[in-house]
Amino acid sequence: MIYVTQGHELGIGIEVFLKSFSLLNSIQQKSFRLVANKDTVENNLKLLNFEYKIHNDKIYYNSNILNFIEANSTNLPQSTLSLNSALDRVTEKDILLTLPTSKDQLIDNNELRKGYTEFLRYRFSRQNLCMVFKAYEDATLLITDHIPLSKVAESIKAKQINEKVITTLNGFNKYFYPLTEVILSGINPHCGEGGLLGHEDHVINDALEALKHTIKVIGPVSGDTLHFYSNSGEKQLKVYMFHDQGLPVFKDKYRTIGLNITLGLPFLRMSVDHGTAFNIYGKGIADFSGCYYMLKEAIKVNRKLLDE
Structure with a gap:
């Protein structure tokens, strides 16, 4: 029903x-x-x-x-x-x-x-329910969603990223189609530029180490260029660290044709x-x-x- x-x-x-x-x-x-x-x-x-x-x-x-x-x-x-x-x-x-x-x-x-x-x-x-956006074969996961920008970095942990990605992979496999590749953005611009713009992105690397035993993973990549990785032929999951990092590209591309999905x-x-x-x-x-x-x-x- x-x-x-x-x-x-x-x-x-x-x-x-x-x-x-x-x-x-x-x-x-x-x-x-x-x-x-x-x-x-x-x-x-x-x-x-x-x-x-x-x-x-x-x-x-x-x-x-x-x-x-x-x-x-x-x-x-x-x-x-x-x-x-x-x-x-x-x-x-x-x-x-x-x-x-x-x-x-x-x-x-x-x-x-x-x-x-x-x-x-x-x-x-x-607590680790996933906010995912889907349009046709485009899938976008947000690690944090409706929280103040000032709290984003402190809220993100490697275990949280890992759990949300796995939950999304399982959900897509059950309801839609299997995903075959995961791309993770950094938190800071240009993934922190080796520490010049911050050191928060180490948690992304920790998550990547855990995830690479489960699925093909890419990252961390700069949030403003992640969408350029969408021509690999894989069924991709794009993973952004916060709400307004991931959704401007998605909404500009699909306008009103998109789903806000809760998985988990x-x-x-x-x-x-x-x-x-x-x-x-x-x-x-x-x-x-x-x-x-x-x-x-x-x-x-x-x-x-x-x-x-």
């Missing part, structure tokens, strides 16, 4: 999902369950001028039939409610898709979490690689190509899991 959580009620998440879902055939549509607030879904359907009916656990709109789970109403944000409702149901044979929300909407155990990955880290007590959970979690776009909410003009890519990838993974 593929569960889809609604994200922020004033974002474009439900709009792009409803549009993308319409492009699937009736067999593919049966695998999905939207977990959301009923009023929010109805509001989006009205804003899109879709003819619709919601009856029991089904949403009928245009010629589509969407399985629906209404998130229970409490005083928590709708993003948290829909996510909690999905997590109560999801198993290791299921897939969780999360639509965009803002960083003030996810609350777990009375604590505000700074995003889906952090929320899931604490919920499942797995008992199940696969994926999201679109774009935000809420509050400024165009309700205008019916949101680009849904990224969401459609996510749904198609989820269908392929779901088929693979069912065949196991």
Whole structure:
């Protein structure tokens, strides 16, 4: 089963999902369950001028039939409610898709979490969950993600790099395809220039020593040139040490066609690689190509899991 959580009620998440879902055939549509607030879904359907009916656990709109789970109403944000409702149901044979929300909407155990990955880290007590970005056969792993830049160097340990790379290799092998080469960036510009720009990059070398017994590895290489190593013919995993070191190249290349993936959970979690776009909410003009890519990838993974 593929569960889809609604994200922020004033974002474009439900709009792009409803549009993308319409492009699937009736067999593919049966695998999905939207977990959301009923009023929010109805509001989006009205804003899109879709003819619709919601009856029991089904949403009928245009010629589509969407399985629906209404998130229970409490005083928590709708993003948290829909996510909690999905997590109560999801198993290791299921897939969780999360639509965009803002960083003030996810609350777990009375604590505000700074995003889906952090929320899931604490919920499942797995500190080394991996934030990975995928577009077609391009895979990018971030060793640190949503932390202040000033804390990056002190947060990175060789064991952490090793564990996250291995988790990502195993996850890709299970859900997507086997990776055959790993390229690691340095932390400092030009990998520290032999100490002139810092000595933090020794941890990369320590990680490389451990990883080279498992897979072909390259590095450390300068973060601003790592993407030039992408023509080797290998199925590569690009490993960047922090968020804004790795994502500018990825997002510039793929725009909205990309997946934000969490690996290391008992199940696969994926999201679109774009935000809420509050400024165009309700205008019916949101680009849904990224969401459609996510749904198609989820269908392929779901088929693979069912065949196991």
